[in-house]
Amino acid sequence: MTKVLLIDDDVELVNLIREYLVQEGFDVECAHDGETGIIYAETLSPSLIVLDVMMPKLNGIEVLRRIRASSNVPVLMLTAKGDDEHRIVGLELGADDYVPKPCTPRELIARIRAILRRIVPVTEQTQAQINVGPLALWPERRLVEWEGQPINLTSTEFNLLEVLVRQAGRVVSKSDLSTLGLGRPLSRFDRTIDVHLSSIRQKLGTLADGRQCIQTVYRMGYQLIKE
Incomplete structure (x- = not known):
């Protein structure tokens, strides 16, 4: 099963996204703060990470910076609607794509599948x-x-x-x-x-x-x- 790591302090949203991903056949791990997210990214070897920008203590930009210091795992950022500054900084640091919040689980899953399809050679x-x-x-x-x-x-x-x-x-x-x-x-x-x-x-x-x-x-x- 494809493993997805969700890093977001919004517990309710994470549980909702996790439920949809599991129904779609993904293996899902969740972290509700940046420091735990970094540890999971290093130890769980996820196929893709969904990372929220706005988190207390250690925000998503710093989490991405630390992940990119040792890994090229695909990262999909969740950004506030209209938050162009964080969006561009995230892309410059190596985020693969972003989805503005609020978003539907269906849209998020579509973006995840789009990234994963382009990692696995098919022809x-x-x-x-x-x-x-x-x-x-x-x-x-x-x-x-x-x-x-x-x-x-x-x-x-x-x-x-x-x-x-x-x-x-x-x-x-x-x-x-x-x-x-x-x-x-x-x-x-x-x-x-x-x-x-x-x-x-x-x-x-x-x-x-x-x-x-x-x-x-x-x-x-x-x-x-x-x-």
Whole structure:
């Protein structure tokens, strides 16, 4: 069974979400404070973590920071509606996606399944190594190298980079990146794609002429340069 760790101080909400997840076949563990959540994240090896931002003592941003220091487990953030600042900081720290509260358990489960689907390879196409200039990507093993050096990406960063690699040399719209990389339609004013790609650029090296390998094409999307 796929193990999901819920970290949220709202006991009533956690119990409701847990009930729905169990009904959908998930194995669920719950933590109601950040410190316990960090311990569970390290010891229980969950497949995915649902993490609330607004918690007393140790908030979700700090919990995410500590989790990312040692793990790339997918993290889905729960943020207050309109809380753009925490949302962007969470994405910059390596959150895979977010869901604004209040949300329905059905929406949350849909987001969880979307993330998990993109972690597990489902076709033979994913097995081959793909090379674009100094960049090498192994979809099945979910590994990335730049000039022979391993690059540490979160699951969502890997998904987005894989989309660009498979379309190398062509412009990919933000809408397509959201659908293929995040598993959901692009929302209006949503900066999730931009934040993730900014992080990927920082982790990858530059080309021989000093350019970033991922270019922004104004009003069209993003392009992975194919040399």
